[in-house]
Amino acid sequence: MPFLVRDQLLRVTQALPNGAAAVTSPSIDLEISPRSDFVANVELVVTAPALNVTQQPDAKTLTYDVVHSDNADLSSPAVLATAIGVQTGAAGAGAGTATYRYRPPTNVKRYIGVRATGSATGNSSTASFTAELMA
Numbered sequence: 001m002p003f004l005v006r007d008q009l010l011r012v013t014q015a016l017p018n019g020a021a022a023v024t025s026p027s028i029d030l031e032i033s034p035r036s037d038f039v040a041n042v043e044l045v046v047t048a049p050a051l052n053v054t055q056q057p058d059a060k061t062l063t064y065d066v067v068h069s070d071n072a073d074l075s076s077p078a079v080l081a082t083a084i085g086v087q088t089g090a091a092g093a094g095a096g097t098a099t100y101r102y103r104p105p106t107n108v109k110r111y112i113g114v115r116a117t118g119s120a121t122g123n124s125s126t127a128s129f130t131a132e133l134m135a
Contacts, residue, residue: 011132016049016062016116016124024067025131027074027111030104034070037106042133046114048087048098049127056089060120064129066102068109077115080108089122 014025032038046064056062064085067077085100104112114131118124 011130012113013128013130014114014116015126015128016051016055017118018123018125019121020118022115022117024074024077024115025113025129027069027072027113028131028133029072030108030110030112030133032108032110034110038104038108039106040135042104042135044102044104044112044114045132045134046085046100046102047130048085048095048100049129050095050097051087051089051124051127052094053089053092054094055122055124055127056087056094057120057122058089058092060089060118060122062087062095062124063117063119064100065115065117066104066112067115068104068112070109070111072111074111074113077113078109079115080104080112
């Protein structure tokens, strides 16, 4: 059964990187203590935008990783899941919209976010991705 319930407090937006760089979204607070397990039945849903060929040239990739931290600013983050999704520019057309889903494990830290990493030239910074928890 798909997850469809949305809470705007559990949704963040981040501009994509310019060229071969990385950006990390603002954090989403899971409101768990260090002595408890995360047991909510939710998924992190990452929506990547459609990108034109200037933003996403042929063979350029944007890789989306899930990170988590004990700190609200996601400082000292640990990678929770590598490459939950990859957008690749192809055929002189850029890349289409994509949605990636990830279910956080019980040992996730309090704050969770998404890191987008570009692999080559192309300025994607005029477009943004969203990450949200859905129940």
